[in-house]
Amino acid sequence: MAYDSARDRIVVFAGSHTLRDVWEWNPGTRTWTERTPVTSADSWPPPLYGHAMVYDAGRKKMFVFGGGTTVGVRDDSWEWDGAAGTWERRTTTTSPPALSAHAMAYDDARGKVVLFGGYNNSFNGVARDLWEWDGALGTWTNRTPGAVQGPGPGPAPEAWPSARDATSLVFDLVRKKSVLFGGFDNAGTFFRDLWEWDGDSGTWMNRTPGALPPSWPDARGNHAAVYDAHRDRSVIFGGGATRRDVWEWNAAAGTWSERLPSDPLADWPTGRAAHAMAYDSRRFDVILFGGCCTLQDLWSWNGGE
Numbered sequence: 001m002a003y004d005s006a007r008d009r010i011v012v013f014a015g016s017h018t019l020r021d022v023w024e025w026n027p028g029t030r031t032w033t034e035r036t037p038v039t040s041a042d043s044w045p046p047p048l049y050g051h052a053m054v055y056d057a058g059r060k061k062m063f064v065f066g067g068g069t070t071v072g073v074r075d076d077s078w079e080w081d082g083a084a085g086t087w088e089r090r091t092t093t094t095s096p097p098a099l100s101a102h103a104m105a106y107d108d109a110r111g112k113v114v115l116f117g118g119y120n121n122s123f124n125g126v127a128r129d130l131w132e133w134d135g136a137l138g139t140w141t142n143r144t145p146g147a148v149q150g151p152g153p154g155p156a157p158e159a160w161p162s163a164r165d166a167t168s169l170v171f172d173l174v175r176k177k178s179v180l181f182g183g184f185d186n187a188g189t190f191f192r193d194l195w196e197w198d199g200d201s202g203t204w205m206n207r208t209p210g211a212l213p214p215s216w217p218d219a220r221g222n223h224a225a226v227y228d229a230h231r232d233r234s235v236i237f238g239g240g241a242t243r244r245d246v247w248e249w250n251a252a253a254g255t256w257s258e259r260l261p262s263d264p265l266a267d268w269p270t271g272r273a274a275h276a277m278a279y280d281s282r283r284f285d286v287i288l289f290g291g292c293c294t295l296q297d298l299w300s301w302n303g304g305e
Contacts (some may be wrong), residue, residue, distance in 0.1 A: 012289060128164070217245070
């Protein structure tokens with residue numbers, strides 16, 4: 001799910017091995033519209049789950065990569081033009097391997113889509129590679145140093161996140177960094193570390209303190225995250241099927257704050273994982289939809305201040 005700021009629509013695409021539908025939420029009228037044609041054929045992505053989607057603001061297109069199907073994991077790139085109501089497959093000579101449960105963010109400063117990690121189908125394990133997509137050129141670039149490339153989940157260099165999937169990645173507009181939090185190594189370990197990717201220098205910075213303070217989110221995967229540009233905060237919700245907590249990362253201070261409701265049982269989403277969130281930059285709202293398993297409720301969060 002992602003927010004089309006040019007058209008003021010929240011766009012949802014697919015989400016299970018049987019779904020290939022596109023729906024758009026109009027925050028102004030609070031109505032859903034299905035954009036799926038009766039016949040989609042080859043001009044439409046297949047049913048997908050575990051894919052990632054972001055909004056390319058520079059080109060006013062939704063960008064989708066990878067995901068799982070009933071016959072395997074994919075490595076194709078697609079763009080959704082909401083104004084025309086059409087998909088275009090972006091065929092490339094070089095691309096990331098077939099991935100699912102990877103994370104993507106759109107770097108507004110450089111006009112690139114940043115992709116990290118995921119479950120790599122080529123070696124059946126989690127990955128730690130970082131790729132960038134340039135929609136204007138139609139090219140993928142692997143920004144991963146040679147020392148890091150290869151099958152996970154082996155040890156990563158000190159200045160590079162370990163291999164993982166089910167992590168989150170958002171772009172901090174103020175600092176022009178992509179912010180990664182948490183994830184899962186598919187061997188029983190959940191993470192709670194926080195990293196920032198500087199696309200200009202091609203380097204990661206680990207913002208996780210050596211001794212974690214009491215106010216720091218628990219380890220988790222399959223959570224959702226957005227960047228609240230109005231308040232300069234990265235916001236995460238849920239994960240791990242039962243979590244229903246909201247945490248906000250203040251990058252300037254290097255601190256997390258948990259935003260507990262006065263009554264957690266009233267007007268609050270239930271615990272969930274594998275849900276989707278997007279940031280409505282016109283209304284300064286975080287929009288949450290769905291999640292595991294078969295949830296179809298929609299919520300909005302306004303951090304205030």
